Amino acid sequence: xxxxxxxxxxxxxxxxxxxxxxxxxxxxxxxxxxxxxxxxxxxxxxxxxxxxxxxxxxxxxxxxxxxxxxxxxxxxxxxxxxxxxxxxxxxxxxxxxxxxxxxxxxxxxxxxxxxxxxxxxxxxxxxxxxxxxxxxxxxxxxxxxxxxxxxxxxxxxxxxxxxxxxxxxxxxxxxxxxxxxxxxxxxxxxxxxxxxxxxxxxxxxxxxxxxxxxxxxxxxxxxxxxxxxxxxxxxxxxxxxxxxxxxxxxxxxxxxxxxxxxxxxxxxxxxxxxxxxxxxxxxxxxxxxxxxxxxxxxxxxxxxxxxxxxxxxxxxxxxxxxxxxxxxxxxxxxxxxxxxxxxxxxxxxxx
Amino acid sequence: xxxxxxxxxxxxxxxxxxxxxxxxxxxxxxxxxxxxxxxxxxxxxxxxxxxxxxxxxxxxxxxxxxxxxxxxxxxxxxxxxxxxxxxxxxxxxxxxxxxxxxxxxxxxxxxxxxxxxxxxxxxxxxxxxxxxxxxxxxxxxxxxxxxxxxxxxxxxxxxxxxxxxxxxxxxxxxxxxxxxxxxxxxxxxxxxxxxxxxxxxxxxxxxxxxxxxxxxxxxxxxxxxxxxxxxxxxxxxxxxxxxxxxxxxxxxxxxxxxxxx
Numbered sequence: 380x381x382x383x384x385x386x387x388x389x390x391x392x393x394x395x396x397x398x399x400x401x402x403x404x405x406x407x408x409x410x411x412x413x414x415x416x417x418x419x420x421x422x423x424x425x426x427x428x429x430x431x432x433x434x435x436x437x438x439x440x441x442x443x444x445x446x447x448x449x450x451x452x453x454x455x456x457x458x459x460x461x462x463x464x465x466x467x468x469x470x471x472x473x474x475x476x477x478x479x480x481x482x483x484x485x486x487x488x489x490x491x492x493x494x495x496x497x498x499x500x501x502x503x504x505x506x507x508x509x510x511x512x513x514x515x516x517x518x519x520x521x522x523x524x525x526x527x528x529x530x531x532x533x534x535x536x537x538x539x540x541x542x543x544x545x546x547x548x549x550x551x552x553x554x555x556x557x558x559x560x561x562x563x564x565x566x567x568x569x570x571x572x573x574x575x576x577x578x579x580x581x582x583x584x585x586x587x588x589x590x591x592x593x594x595x596x597x598x599x600x601x602x603x604x605x606x607x608x609x610x611x612x613x614x615x616x617x618x619x620x621x622x623x624x625x626x627x628x629x630x631x632x633x634x635x636x637x638x639x640x641x642x643x644x645x646x647x648x649x650x651x652x653x654x655x656x657x658x659x660x661x662x663x664x665x666x667x668x669x670x671x672x673x674x675x676x677x678x679x680x681x682x683x684x685x686x687x688x689x690x691x692x693x694x695x696x697x698x699x700x701x702x703x704x705x706x707x708x709x710x711x712x713x714x715x716x717x718x719x720x721x722x723x724x725x726x727x728x729x730x
Numbered sequence: 731x732x733x734x735x736x737x738x739x740x741x742x743x744x745x746x747x748x749x750x751x752x753x754x755x756x757x758x759x760x761x762x763x764x765x766x767x768x769x770x771x772x773x774x775x776x777x778x779x780x781x782x783x784x785x786x787x788x789x790x791x792x793x794x795x796x797x798x799x800x801x802x803x804x805x806x807x808x809x810x811x812x813x814x815x816x817x818x819x820x821x822x823x824x825x826x827x828x829x830x831x832x833x834x835x836x837x838x839x840x841x842x843x844x845x846x847x848x849x850x851x852x853x854x855x856x857x858x859x860x861x862x863x864x865x866x867x868x869x870x871x872x873x874x875x876x877x878x879x880x881x882x883x884x885x886x887x888x889x890x891x892x893x894x895x896x897x898x899x900x901x902x903x904x905x906x907x908x909x910x911x912x913x914x915x916x917x918x919x920x921x922x923x924x925x926x927x928x929x930x931x932x933x934x935x936x937x938x939x940x941x942x943x944x945x946x947x948x949x950x951x952x953x954x955x956x957x958x959x960x961x962x963x964x965x966x967x968x969x970x971x972x973x974x975x976x977x978x979x980x981x982x983x984x985x986x987x988x989x990x991x
Contacts, residue, residue, distance in 0.1 A: 545987060547956075577980065577984075578941075578944055578945065578948075579944055579948040579952070579977065579980045579981055579984055580984050582944070582945045582948035582949050582952070583948050583949070583952040583953070583956075583981075583984060583985075585949075586912075586948075586949045586952065586953050587953070587956070590916075590953065617941070617945070620941065620942055620945050621945055621949070624912050624942070624945050624946045624949055625912070625913065625949065626911060626912075626913045635938045635939070635942055636910045636936040636937070636938055636942075637936060637938050637939060637968040638935075638936050638966070638968065639759065639761075639936075639937075639943075639966040639967055639968055639969075639971070639974070640761045640968060641759055641760065641761060641787075641788040641812065642760065642761075642762065642763040642764060642765075642787060642788030642789070642790050642794060642812075643788045643790045643814075644761070648968055649761075649968055649969060649970075652938070652939055652968040653939050653968065653969075656938070656939050656941075656942075669936070670968070671865070671936070675814050675834070675837065675863075675865070675866055676863050676864075676865025676866050676935070676936065677865070678865075679836075679863075679864070679865030679866050679867070680864070680865040680910060680936050683864075683879065683910075
């Protein structure tokens with residue numbers, strides 16, 4: 380089980396158009412370069428897409444980008460336009476292969492490779508997305524891409540299979556393929572569901588992948604569906620929270636714990652917790668913050684936090700690094716006081 | 731993906747059965763104090779309508795305990811009394827007709843007191859949940875473990891209490907081992923499911939507000955359910971308890987969705 384291990388950020392992928400938010404990217408600047416991003420290119424607005432991409436790559440020092448094409452034809456057509464990235468990125472091309480048979484895929488890849496050579500692209504990685512209705516179809520594609528031609532001429536090959544309906548079936552299937560040694564070292568499996576998943580489904584999918592060492596080298600895309608797109612709902616932030624909850628030791632930001640409140644509660648935990656969380660959710664520094672309602676679990680949890688608040692009969696107590704640092708005899712302005720203590724704690728920790 | 735449930739002992743709670751492959755039961759906990767029993771009744775009715783199947787209420791003192799029968803008579807789902815520190819509150823709760831007790835080995839430790847609770851529970855066929863929580867692990871155990879919370883000490887705390895209950899021939903036990911860390915939670919429940927076959931009440935405690943709580947509960951509860959571990963679940967959210975029911979249902983739907991391959 381993961382405890383105190385670093386997360387390999389390059390295995391986590393996002394749609395750059397979907398998650399880009401200047402405030403969030405600026406807050407978590409230190410880790411942005413290490414994730415992998417995808418950009419779906421189409422001929423209609425390719426210029427503005429590439430302009431946007433170039434800007435982001437340079438500003439945030441992004442290293443890993445998959446350029447996604449809806450078909451081989453589209454890819455061949457648009458290749459000359461992506462020449463500007465030749466020396467900036469290790470080029471990764473992802474192609475949707477739904478309509479193609481394995482033989483057609485092979486022919487197209489040969490064409491693609493020839494064109495890439497003409498345009499002098501080197502060190503290319505290739506990803507193929509394929510729908511399958513049975514496991515044998517996937518095994519066949521794996522066998523085809525294991526041939527010498529692919530292994531010799533591409534830096535990495537990534538395969539993504541879409542199984543019908545249930546996103547968790549793919550986890551079992553990949554586990555089976557990898558444990559039976561069907562894959563060569565250069566071939567990677569990528570976990571991605573065709574449509575966006577709910578936050579709950581995404582959390583479980585990530586857990587199934589990251590808690591299984593056999594799937595260690597698999598990449599996984601985070602695609603979250605929200606009922607409303609607003610400031611509280613951001614795939615990047617929520618994915619960081621998933622990774623934080625999986626206890627990787629290199630995730631920036633706040634690990635926030637708070638109790639669900641009950642009859643014993645002496646303070647308005649719901650209000651205080653939500654307000655405090657919204658104020659601190661873009662803090663980059665990794666700290667554990669606790670907001671607890673009473674003396675049953677309050678001190679116990681607050682002690683394990685970097686800084687915690689626990690409600691008492693008369694007000695609240697504040698803990699820092701396991702020790703009581705303040706006893707408050709009132710619940711007035713509790714969240715303002717606690718927020719100030721958190722900021723002071725951060726300032727002291729960062730100097 | 732077919733989930734193979736681990737078969738556990740059957741425990742009857744009111745008119746429901748927890749364990750032994752019976753459908754996973756969704757629980758929640760009231761935010762109001764039973765002193766204000768009308769508020770609690772309204773809250774429970776709202777939760778019942780949303781799909782809550784068992785409800786727990788905190789019993790901070792005697793005046794709260796003495797309103798249990800008023801609440802019990804006004805609701806439809808089984809009622810659990812959450813008891814901490816004072817064993818006499820458990821005795822009052824039992825007298826008042828509660829359907830189940832939750833005891834915390836971290837704060838009711840006197841063997842004599844526990845024995846009195848068990849005797850009273852036995853007489854009325856009331857099951858007991860031994861609810862271990864990472865925020866209130868018995869101090870002696872924590873100190874023995876260099877003040878570090880591990881799955882092992884959560885399990886140890888539960889096993890000690892189970893032994894006390896079994897010594898009195900009491901077996902209507904449900905177990906919970908909640909930590910604020912989904913990973914410790916998962917490991918603790920995996921461990922105890924190999925040691926004994928009492929039904930398990932799953933949950934990640936202090937999971938935070940709606941956003942963080944959904945994520946941590948999905949991870950902690952979801953992974954265990956996939957492994958066939960768990961018989962009842964409670965999602966803890968620093969939010970309206972209605973959302974605990976909604977999230978719990980979503981987790982169950984995610985795990986038990988139909989497979990096509």
